[in-house]
Amino acid sequence: MSAPVEFYFDLSSPYGYLAAQKIDALAAKYGRTVDWRPILLGVMFKATGMAPLTEVPMKGEYSKRDFPRSARFHGLSFRMPSRFPIPTQAAARIVLWLKEQDRARAVRVAKAMFHAYFVDDIDISNPDAAAAIAAREGVDPAAARAAVDDPVVKDALKREVEKALARGVFGSPFVIVDDEPFWGLDRFDQIDRWLASGGF
């Protein structure tokens, strides 16, 4: 039994959102499962000195054009959120808290969070809004809302981000296949060949 493909994502990452629509099918093609791991890009940016794409001169303007174009290229819905980027602690804590109980539901909630933010323009940095999105997937909204402020969940997310940094994860999406790191939706073609061939 092969190890799961590790899929790291920040719920405020446009390319993370696009990749989230594709990673399960890509892994399944080679009989692999996916371990969905929410991270916080803000912490990564501090470690690398990087900044949110849209705040970099020139690159920011380009990104705002490339996000929707890349979505169209991949046949996916996308609307630039009114507020961008946003802190994703609340949404990520709910996903991580759910993961302990029901991994499949956690994935569905992560996808619902991405959809809410990048299609319906819902500000999922708001804990109540994030809990309401989770409720769409059958989660008790009061319990989800409580998870956002739960010190155990907070600490668990903090440790997740630290572990990701220690693994060399610095962006979103970031995929690790059998210890081989791939940054970006742009590398899904390389991931495909890596999974098919066991490395190249």
Added chain:
Amino acid sequence: MSAPVEFYFDLSSPYGYLAAQKIDALAAKYGRTVDWRPILLGVMFKATGMAPLTEVPMKGEYSKRDFPRSARFHGLSFRMPSRFPIPTQAAARIVLWLKEQDRARAVRVAKAMFHAYFVDDIDISNPDAAAAIAAREGVDPAAARAAVDDPVVKDALKREVEKALARGVFGSPFVIVDDEPFWGLDRFDQIDRWLASGGF
């Protein structure tokens, strides 16, 4: 007659080198020619506040793994140069100077510069070395060496970089197809569809 595809590159850019092996065939598939435009990433980095990839914490380590892996993925030779990155004024001036006289030869010399740096580990920041590479393509090495210090050529390259910045070019490779900007070898699949369909 469609306008040429604009291909911007820095001769010290690994992804620029890889893209340089592919851009002519990609454009030719759709009956388009390519305008090869050398730029200086150092100037772009100042404008955007970006840094050479290999100097960014974490991303640098990843890049050193991704460069050769991407080369293998595309079936191209690649060796990480002993000295990286390097200033590419000398090599870029020779290419630009040649372009005024013989565009086809300028392209061959640009490719030879890339090959010398990324396969043969020749430091093309050295003006004599750069002139010697040009000589391999039938260029008079003394004339090429003189072009490096020619104020007219220096000024022409400076204006080229300024024009590129004004066009929104901030990285290498950078391709503009009918005013649509594409950054990175990663976008060659989108360029392909754009050329095929006239936009999407």
